[in-house]
Amino acid sequence: MPFQAAPPPPAPPQAPPQAAPQGAPFPVPPPQWPGWAAQPPAPSRGAASPYPPPAWRPPRRKSGAGAVIGALMGVLALVFVLIVIVGALVGLSDHDETVSPIAIPTFSPFPSREATTDTRPTRNPTSEPTSRPTTRPTPVLNRTAKNNTLYRAGSLAKPNCRAGNASIYNHTQFKALILKTGTCMGKAWAPALERVGIDWSPPKYMIAARKGRGACGDYPSPGSNVPYYCPSNSTIYASTSAMAREYGPLGSWNGIIVSMMAHEYGHHIQSLSGISDSWWRQTLDSGSRSGKLALSRRHELQATCFGGMFMRSIAASYPIDTTRRNTLLWAYSHLGDPPGGPRDHGNTRSNAAWFRQGYTRPSAYQCNTWAVGSSSVS
Template sequence: MLAVVFVLVVVVAALAGLSDHEETVSPVALPTLTFSPFPSHQNTTDTEPTHKPTTQPSKQPTTRPTPVLNRTTKNNSLYRAGSPAKTNCRAGNASIYNHAQFKALILKTGACMGKAWAPALQRAGIAWSPPKYMIAARKGRGACGDYPAPGSNVPYYCPSNSTIYASTSAMAREYGPLGSWNGIIISMMAHEYGHHIQSLSGISDSWWRQTLDSTSRSGRMALSRRHELQATCFGGMFMRSVAASYPIDATRRNTLLWAYSHLGDPPGGPRDHGNTRSNAAWFRQGYTRPMTYQCNTWVVGSASVS
């Protein structure tokens, strides 16, 4: 009898404790850190429900309370947004070595990213607005400094004015050797768009506050890796959303994973973006499990964001 009473007391206390905490999201599935190509028979279509609802909707509109947004890194409201919308977005045959064609490709696929992400954020109650773009043939200066940044050829997102900056010639030099298919480069732009999603949801603000509070360089680098790898995961989610129309067949899926298994922090450089293994794993995570909570890099162990 005493044992039963003790168990009941523990259960009641646990339930009381849960009532004092905000509801957490579903647990994230850990990414696979071992590189292997996507199977050629992978099914990229989602299963649709086969039954229609049997009840008729109420004729009277129901009033929904305004959702209280969670803007933290670990339990952000974004993780309840589900998947980006499937978007008809054909890539075409633009040359990355032609500034006008490359710029048009970036702007076209950027609009596709907005069509994919806007409904998801709106479902979560997060105010939506698209980013702006500044695309130069060679280089320029923006609100966050030079673009490309000194010593870099890659694009970047500037949160102070919600703008993605890129140099077409610099990107062609950086990513051209990865292959002629422009989907690899567009996935990089989807990574930068992922930073915009983090900014809108408050994840970036929360990450920056944690960074300022960190007392060690290694701690700040660890936070940066979680931030960057999440954007990579979001990039994978977008590429999955346009797989049918882009198109991205089995060979191209494997090409994307191969590329990310070669992208990461260079030896001897800052450990701020994650190693090649982690980049490949989180891109694959977003592509194969395209739900926002599956990209929650803030709740996994350090080995998954190394």
């Protein structure tokens, strides 16, 4: 069992003038009422009058009835004047607006009288206009193999991915199976990468019935029947007939083959996150063949762990019950570097351990093969 890696608005406007007490139509002090002019001062004592004095006439004696009528007329005139004044006041009060001047989108601290007649709903002056675009800072990514940003991505989404009953001995059905489950892998991985700011794009596929030539060479590679991932053009190459010969003897259940394709998809995740670039720089800097092979094993075993994470993500829908899970674990205990061959993928014990790690602890940081001792990636 490999070592478990540690988890990783504009400034608010000035305050408006103090509001008037309840019921008062304007802030205090009030402005001059419309139509009410200030009264001229009384003429000073002894000043000459611009008008000639009236001619003298003897006073007329009023009768009692006339006095009464005159008094009544005076009262009626006074009442009429009071009615006019009260009506004017009431009209002004009704005309006054209740919208605060700080509701204007410009948030001007000195609104004009026209601004106070705005009938739009009052806003919170400290809130941002809803049309203002929001910008998110570009995340700073760590693209090294050991401390990569990918390790903060957590677990994968759980896509609805059904097994189906494709025959691996039929090229059309086998190719459709690869493409369908590849789509499932994208649905599982894309949210995880996007969650930590890693740009997402799916890989391409080149699937031949027998063999072909790709950007990274022939497929399958000479002496191999397995698919491979080419980072130069982000493409997974596979031969359906070669894979049928290689994996057919493992049983009729296609889940083992899907997990192999999930391993190649894991290389695509390494490429997107920068892990593959970091691995390759370290390989070029290594001065020994054994050092280069050790780095290759870390790279390959991590892809195996990522494959285990994906198989766990579809366990409910594929489905993968206890028997099928045990079949996967058994298969990876028999997959690894062949005796006498190059030690570039890891032995059967390491392959089984890292697939189990991804399946039983399906979080990206648990697949950090770059943070463990050499004995865990042998």
